Amino acid sequence: MNWNRKNLKSQGKISFKKNYRRYVVICLILLFISGEFVGTYYSLTDTVTTTTDAEDEINRLPLNNSSGVIADFAEGVGTLEKTKDDTVKKFASYHPTRGVLAQFFNGVSATGNLTTGVLNTVNHMVFSSRIGEGIVILISTLLQLMWFLFVGQVLSVGGRRFALESRRYHDTNTERVFLMYHVKRVIKVGLSMLRHTVYLMLWMFTVIGGVIKFYSYYMVPFILAENPDINGKTAIKISRQMMKGYKWKLFILQFSFLGWNILNVLTFGLLGIFYLNPYRLATESEVYMALRRNYIDNNGAFSYLLKDVYLDIPIAQDDTYPADGFEIPSAPARKWLEIDFNRNYTLLHLILIFFIFSMVGWCWEVSLHLLQDGTFVNRGTMFGPWLPIYGSGTVLVLFLLKPFRNRHILTFFLATALCGIIEYSTSYFLERVHHMKWWDYSGYLLNLNGRVCLEGLLVFGLGCYAIIYIAAPIIDNLISKLPRKVLISIALILVCLFCLDSVYSRSHPNTGKGITDYQSQPQKKFYLQETRYS
Known part of the structure; x- marks a missing residue:
């Protein structure tokens, strides 16, 4: 395979510019619902701050995105000292005290990690004897997990589906991000992405292995976007075989966006919303299609599963992906929803x-x-x-x-x-x-x-x-x-x-206790006490 980084980026730029507004909408969905591209805004300060009493401490944490991986490689060469950024410190010192979102926000911001935040939440619940609130927190955590798996991760795959189709079909509708819901593959795709996430988390404990596997498994969402009937284990195997010999090249390609990442931070994320995020997604879809062709040409062990020929036709005859082209038919609409x-x-x-x-x-x-x-x-x-x-x-x-x-x-x-x-x-x-x-x-x-x-x-x-x-x-x-x-x-x-x-x-307005006595009520603090991790 002749890997040409400039051509891949050039084709990606052409692809997203032809469907610019819809690409922006898709990336906004992925940003706010799936949590993608978040690391782009903090690539210059990949730090998480926790506050205890009068002391602020900056701790570096690896992020599951390209910016975080760049930081991981830099750490392998030598420890980079970070100065305390005023914006980061203000963010870390912000602690809302009421509501479900406040509980979740404080639990995660206090630990700098979703998993550790959940464990800290359970620990605080048990040792504080707040069983009633603990049940609510556990239910909230479960709902968050369900959201992550069957909404965030599924839409992440759907975003890749949109990107793959829009390469050839320039009138691709933003509704394609919900394709997994239309074909009733939400649970299957969610569980496949769960396997992908768990594998990555386990490999992260080895540090270097985590970085390698991050790139080795990188094509899993694209593979599921092409064929959601592929199970998670097989999708990981296909991605590993596709990426063999190309992990470092993909890293270099992502590193080439560093200048854009810096400009994005300077524009407070606006560049990412309106240009960089669509540009990256479109470029990565070009990478997948190039690796896919190479895998099929070399008779890869599972190449027979990558059979959506409409994604890679030389010239699209229509503006939209053919309605009967996708092998899995959309489920008929329920009458009660009509x-x-x-x-x-x-x-x-x-x-x-x-x-x-x-x-x-x-x-x-x-x-x-x-x-x-x-x-x-x-x-x-x-x-x-x-x-x-x-x-x-x-x-x-x-x-x-x-x-x-x-x-x-x-x-x-x-x-x-x-x-x-x-x-x-x-x-x-x-x-x-x-x-x-x-x-x-x-x-x-x-x-x-x-x-x-x-x-x-x-x-x-x-x-x-x-x-x-x-x-x-x-x-x-x-x-x-x-x-x-x-x-x-x-x-x-x-x-x-x-x-x-x-x-x-x-x-004579209706007033009294429980109606207008907010100024006399002390604010109840529902957020978790911070825990310092050394």
């Missing part, structure tokens, strides 16, 4: 939907307070069983986001942003008018003035997504079955009661 979410909602139905979700929101918050503190609290500024912020948010996402309903990912992010604007402005208005707080996210991970936080916005974003595509259409169908006169009567009664409640609560 919901018309692009419908238009009438004013009468929107009024009723407003009250339904205002009441659902009230039940949600009352139930949470009842489970946490064991007492019933009438949440909200009003006295009726409704929280208008939930109803208003629902109506606004149904009305304002209608043009984007066919773009699911964009709809989710827009709904999350819209919920943040509604929640922040409502909190600001209430504090200005009544000089009291009806909610306070202080201590939560990435909160803004205690009015909104990342954890809450993600929950609201997912809730709005479910409302737009499932709940609202189903409720609209149920409402349509009732006589119009009955609907008008119900709407008029609810509007009258709501207006009376609004007038009264404007001058």
Whole structure:
């Protein structure tokens, strides 16, 4: 095989530029959901800081990406002393105190390692006798593991699938990142990637062996992207055979991106989002196809499993990958999921939907307070069983986001942003008018003035997504079955009661314990105590 690094990078650049916007979207999905490309932003400071009392300590940890591998090779030559970067120190000293994300964030940041963070979480739970919270942490850890395997890793393979197809088909849809879900290979691919991850973790204990195996197993996600029916053990064998004699060459190719990595850090990651990450992914897909051709030409032991001929045709006749080209057919859509979410909602139905979700929101918050503190609290500024912020948010996402309903990912992010604007402005208005707080996210991970936080916005974003595509259409169908006169009567009664409640609560808002006593409550600390590792 004639390995030409410049040609591989040139072909990769051509490939991603022809499908630029979709490549950016795919890489953003891989960045935020699968955790890929993260090391790119810290390649100049591959350090993890843990803080104990007044002392800050920088510890180097190998990262499972190209930047981390470069650092590993450098460590093999000699220990490189790192200066304490102010940004890293601020990051390390940041400790949110409330919420599930805060627990996970502090557990991992205190140890600098996901596995060690989980073990430290369990250790802290047992010796602190916090069994109730411990169960929640264990469940959260299990959910995180499930997310890692069957969402993060599966989408990572799906991203490779998109890259492989877009080499030849310049109108490849971003939906191809979800191909493993369409063909029902999520569990199989997740378990195959689990084997790949476990093998790498075990080899990392040998340091040098870990670096070698990192490159030896590098093509596993691409192999599974081509044929998800290949099991993990076989995929590893194929990758090892493909990479024989090319591990060092791949390292050199990745090292050639060092200048881009430096510029990426200087641009605070923006270069990575809009150029470097797509460039690297497209280049690596070219590497895989070159190694694949070499493997098939040399009659590799498992070359018969790499049989997707549509990935390597000289000139694509169509703009998209042929619908019947993939050997594994997509699973037929379930009938109960065939919901018309692009419908238009009438004013009468929107009024009723407003009250339904205002009441659902009230039940949600009352139930949470009842489970946490064991007492019933009438949440909200009003006295009726409704929280208008939930109803208003629902109506606004149904009305304002209608043009984007066919773009699911964009709809989710827009709904999350819209919920943040509604929640922040409502909190600001209430504090200005009544000089009291009806909610306070202080201590939560990435909160803004205690009015909104990342954890809450993600929950609201997912809730709005479910409302737009499932709940609202189903409720609209149920409402349509009732006589119009009955609907008008119900709407008029609810509007009258709501207006009376609004007038009264404007001058006599609902206040009291569990409602507006945030300023008098000490912040509860749920995060894990830090542990110093020498």
